Amino acid sequence: MPLLKHGRVVDDPWHLVGDDDPLPAEGPVVVTLKRWTAEREALLARGWPLGVRLEPADLVETLVPDLARLELIEVDFPKFNDGRGYSTARLLRQRYRYAGELRAVGRVLRDQLLYLHRCGFDAFEIAREDAVETWIKAVSEFGAWYQRGADDRQTVNALRHRRAS
């Protein structure tokens, strides 16, 4: 599946390791929160970049002490309409200042790219051949926003009163 990062299709160097699969000797891996919690020390000892995949019900707070050690956090959307991942993303970016890659995986629809981006996702697994085109269209579909998000778009509120302040 194409991986879109910062609006470009990129190669994916990461390898998702299932809970019962052996850890490969080398290379960056992504594991579930369960495996991360269980094998944290061993994973850190490998010396390769680490990522964690969060399911909708996983509490992001669990990861907070380790955020600086993670280079990738994947947030899974098993159904497009399960919106918990949006809150997860905003908390990671705005509250916990997570600075690594934040990737939306699973059922990611083109009509959600903009909302996901506004919540702080910078990478997307999207089942489309025309991912870049779709991305460009999605992020430029709306040019004004009422609320502050985890992206750098200025709010209407700020724009309205820029001169005054």
Added chain:
Amino acid sequence: MYRYDDYDRQIVAERVEQYRDQVRRRISGELSEDEFRPLRLMNGLYLQLHAYMLRIAIPYGTLSSAQLRRLAEIGRRWDRGYGHFTTRQNIQFNWPRLADSPDILQALADVEMHAIQTSGNCIRNTTADQFAGVALDEIEDPRPWCEIIRQWSTFHPEFTFLPRKFKIAVTGSAHDRAALRVHDIGLALKRNAQGEVGFEVMIGGGQGRTPMLAPTIREFLPKADLLPYLEAALRVYNRAGRRDNIYKARIKILVGALGAAEYARQTEEEFQRIKAEGSVELLPAEIERIHAFFAPPPYETLSADVPEFVAAKLDDRRFARWARTNVSPHKQPGYAIVTITLKPVGGVPGDATSDQMDAIADLADRYGFGEIRVTHDQNLVLPDVKQSNLSALWAALKALNLGEANAGLVSDMIACPGLDYCNLANARSIPVAQAISRRFADLERQHEIGELRIKMSGCINACGHHHVGHIGILGVDKNGEEFYQITLGGSADEKASLGKILGPSVPREQVADAVETIIDTYLGLRKDGEKFLDTYRRVGIAPFKEKLYATA
């Protein structure tokens, strides 16, 4: 009222273009119905029993005369010459064509209206007291705060895929005309001991198959903290609300499961963190800017005594009767608030023809400041009528078949569209409403009975608010036949209560008889001047049950 600036215009215009492209892709076959469904729903377009239905937002129930004329035009040009006002301060058109729907949204955008978030699991149209800004008993005007909520909730990136739909209502009066306790969030402006004005926050109410009254989650929230607090309340719900079962996904279930105290604690904690982070922006200058749109219109300085009004009442007792039910006290001396009930004898509650909408827009210009309100009981309101003009206004309304003196009376019913239009319904509502309305056509008798709120839903989803009707009627399906369960004692005001089931449901042709028996029982039991609800609360359900089922 609020006027769009370039940013508001841009957002709505971009939405129309986005939707136009989605419809184009659907019609060309690029999108399947499955893929299109969530997209059209987010633009208020439902697929109903016979056709598409388009639901248009009327934010906090406020319309300008130009907007009402545009709704009339939409009804005439793209529908069948009428529209249906709902309990959510929306208007629904029942017969639009899919291919026309982008043009309808464009026609709305041209008058600063839209269908954004009238469906879907997001924050829906914020509703309000229809007398906001003019009510005599008002502490403060809630409309600026409704507009602030409208903007904050529009395309909120985090809250577009909530566990379920989410409804907020706001009032500024001691008397609750917006059914706060049966909303996901109810906000009441009130004064604290220090004399400051803030919000009482109620969270976790709702109707449907699990009716609940919202508990107070925070007694007093300073006004400037409204948005961070709402953001916190929604975030707790988005993360912890149930998603495994749509019938258990509303916030009322979460608040019930956690307990109000624990939900309040979690929300408070989240609120404090959001505030500290400064992640929700509401500048004082913006609060001021929005408030300026709701400054009082240029009222004339009038005496509170209006001899013409007094004389007209003495002159014509039918006018006096209308004034008693449909005219409410205004905060400005010499003015009045007029309720136009969309409940003529034998009519469909909430329906207005395009011609009626045009005529009401003209009356709003002639006798007001060009403003109209939509009420949660499916009526319209002219908020600023000089008392000296009331008699002329009534004459004009009568000519439109809209002069019925029945606001708050038996025939002023709420009814959902029911099985005649709705996909979800189990039973019809409209013919039952019509039968009751015809049965009590005699206004003299309705006035003798006094205030009585009948509310009817065609299914358990409770769009017709039957749980909070003084008399509630719920359509149920029994082996393909329509039956109606009756509840008594519900109320949606500041002393909100849920109705109790009276007994076995009755077949359709017996509903009007049953209502009549209940009312006759009340008339036999009531003490001087006692309203139906007060009698019910005094005597309980037993005498009603006895009377109704003894005769069955």
